[in-house]
Amino acid sequence: MKKLSPEIVEFEITLSCPLRCLHCYCRAGESNEQPSTAEARSVLDQLKKAGTRYVDLVGGEPLTREDILEILAYAREINQSVMVNTNGVLLSRDLAKELKKANPHILFGVSIDGATPQTCDLVRGRGTFEKAVSALQILKAEGFKVVSLFVVNALNWEEFEEYVHLMTTLGVDGIYVDRFIPVGRGADNAKILDMESRDWLKALKHVNAIISKYANAMRFFVEESVSGEPCSAGKTHASILVDLRVVPCGHFRYDQRFTMGSLREKSFEEIWGTCPGLISTRSRGDECVGCLAYSLAKTGEICMDEVIYGLLKEKQLEKEAMV
Numbered sequence: 001m002k003k004l005s006p007e008i009v010e011f012e013i014t015l016s017c018p019l020r021c022l023h024c025y026c027r028a029g030e031s032n033e034q035p036s037t038a039e040a041r042s043v044l045d046q047l048k049k050a051g052t053r054y055v056d057l058v059g060g061e062p063l064t065r066e067d068i069l070e071i072l073a074y075a076r077e078i079n080q081s082v083m084v085n086t087n088g089v090l091l092s093r094d095l096a097k098e099l100k101k102a103n104p105h106i107l108f109g110v111s112i113d114g115a116t117p118q119t120c121d122l123v124r125g126r127g128t129f130e131k132a133v134s135a136l137q138i139l140k141a142e143g144f145k146v147v148s149l150f151v152v153n154a155l156n157w158e159e160f161e162e163y164v165h166l167m168t169t170l171g172v173d174g175i176y177v178d179r180f181i182p183v184g185r186g187a188d189n190a191k192i193l194d195m196e197s198r199d200w201l202k203a204l205k206h207v208n209a210i211i212s213k214y215a216n217a218m219r220f221f222v223e224e225s226v227s228g229e230p231c232s233a234g235k236t237h238a239s240i241l242v243d244l245r246v247v248p249c250g251h252f253r254y255d256q257r258f259t260m261g262s263l264r265e266k267s268f269e270e271i272w273g274t275c276p277g278l279i280s281t282r283s284r285g286d287e288c289v290g291c292l293a294y295s296l297a298k299t300g301e302i303c304m305d306e307v308i309y310g311l312l313k314e315k316q317l318e319k320e321a322m323v
């Protein structure tokens with residue numbers, strides 16, 4: 001049987017974080033749990049062996065780890081491509097230089113959740129917009145490739161075009177667009193950040209239209225939860241949580257039915273190869289349309305993402321009208 005290598009594996013290397021963002025699915029900052037340095041190195045080894053294209057180091061805030069340079073240097077040593085997602089608040093020019101020495105090939109993703117400080121700071125906390133913009137500039141000046149990370153929510157979707165203009169001015173190498181899922185602290189703050197299905201449909205249509213409009217001028221990395229492409233959870237994407245459980249996507253963390261296994265008991269290749277779990281998203285996902293995690297969060301079932309159903313239905317109608 002052909003070996004199926006994951007495209008992207010998110011590796012949550014800490015739950016420690018100086019921020020308390022309203023939407024944070026992993027409730028970062030409420031615990032400082034993290035795998036040891038030896039465990040982090042072993043996970044990187046296993047992901048490399050499994051043929052993982054990109055390891056996305058997430059958290060919590062990855063830059064809170066004292067051994068972050070060691071981990072990144074190790075990824076370079078074994079020739080594993082890595083991305084680091086960061087809120088940018090701990091980044092200084094000196095740290096950027098150290099990071100460059102440790103691993104010059106890191107792709108950075110800096111979270112900025114609005115085109116204005118008002119919007120971004122509402123979700124991420126006061127001063128976060130300014131600090132993230134400054135981090136982005138420092139990383140660019142140091143010669144790193146940097147994308148910005150935008151999570152669409154009820155407060156920020158209308159300023160997405162303004163956001164694209166701002167990121168173009170800042171010279172980012174791309175914009176990664178994701179969608180708010182009411183999980184963790186996000187569930188506590190759903191009244192502020194979530195929307196009714198018909199409003200989500202309007203928001204996603206708007207965001208997708210802006211993406212098409214600027215597709216020649218900016219590189220977009222659009223999550224399936226926004227584009228309506230088939231969900232990759234458990235197929236080409238997995239997440240490794242701080243306790244080293246493997247789940248198809250990080251948003252499934254609170255529902256034990258989706259735990260595929262633990263790296264404290266089995267190797268990544270064993271877990272990934274067999275894809276165990278009460279409900280395997282790899283097989284069930286084929287019957288479903290939309291973001292399985294959003295559906296689960298809203299309905300307790302993985303196949304009922306009304307927003308993407310609506311989006312695809314409208315796209316189909318538009319296609320038919322053109323014929």
Ligand SMILES: C[S@@+](CC[C@H](N)C(=O)[O-])C[C@H]1O[C@@H](n2cnc3c(N)ncnc32)[C@H](O)[C@@H]1O
Pocket residue numbers: 017023024025026058059060061062085086087109110111149150151178179180181182183186
């Ligand atoms: C958990 S953070 C960890 C890395 C870093 N601290 C940061 O904020 O970029 C990783 C990404 O998940 C996003 N995220 C957090 N909670 C989310 C939620 N409920 N729905 C969708 N994305 C979320 C963040 O905005 C960020 O882009």
Ligand code: SF4
Pocket residue numbers: 017018019020021023024025026027028029059060061087124
């Ligand atoms: S989203 Fe990132 S910066 Fe915000 S609390 Fe969670 S881990 Fe921290």
Ligand code: SF4
Pocket residue numbers: 223224225231232233237249250251290291292293294
């Ligand atoms: S469950 Fe949703 S957020 Fe996770 S990979 Fe699938 S579409 Fe993306």
